[in-house]
Amino acid sequence: MLRKLGYAGAVALVGAEADPPYERPPLSKAYLAGEEPFERMMMRPKEAWAELNIDLLSGRKIVSLDPAANEARCSDGERITYGKLIYAAGDCAAHANRYAGGAVIRLESVQNAHDQAAVAAASIAGAAKPYDAVPWFWSDQYDLKLQTAGLSNGHDKAVLRGDPDSRSFSVIYLKDGRVIALDCVNATHDYAQGRRLVATGGACDHETIADPGYPLFKPTARKG
């Protein structure tokens, strides 16, 4: 992301794992089922990091930081000096989220890791932008594609759209007549449209949106 934004400074990526960065979700899905080799989980081939002029410092566990000396210390005693230090050790950062009514939350999902990384990268590259992404999440569980948009905390109505027996349906959460979140099961159309509905905060009639034949979001026609 930093390179995409034109950042030309030195970048080192430190990770405790011996392997280059890889996606976690397949660990409990395709990789676990033996359907996907480890190489397919890698974010990019090892050599691509060098092509981007990024130093991959794998297999190094940082145990302490010395901000005065601009140094990170590794478990084996190695010291890494840095200019700017960004660390995402553990998981997605806690943040005040407007979709949670301004409460500080931590969203543990690939989406949030990517969205927050994009904001951090923009800030380092000198084009700071606020973090304001609609929370969303996906997971594949056997034949079920689970997708969520928004946060359902505080809803005052839950509307079922579709028939759970058909294994394709959504639950739509409203608060004060506005859609604040959706849980979608094998219902990618509902998810895609519902996410826009959550983002725009439009008012909805709960009886209408319960009808799967009714599109959840209709973009406003542009003139000209």
Ligand SMILES: Cc1cc2nc3c(=O)[nH]c(=O)nc-3n(C[C@H](O)[C@H](O)[C@H](O)COP(=O)(O)OP(=O)(O)OC[C@H]3O[C@@H](n4cnc5c(N)ncnc54)[C@H](O)[C@@H]3O)c2cc1C
């Ligand atoms: C098995 C599994 C299945 C998942 N399935 C889904 C899914 O279906 N959908 C979904 O949205 N999310 C899923 N997740 C969650 C998602 O993968 C995480 O939310 C996401 O990886 C968080 O990204 P991150 O970069 O914040 O943290 P991580 O991916 O955990 O990366 C943190 C990095 O920091 C490094 N690190 C930590 N401490 C140190 C240290 N002291 N020194 C050096 N390096 C350190 C680690 O080595 C690691 O490389 C799944 C997670 C797991 C484990």
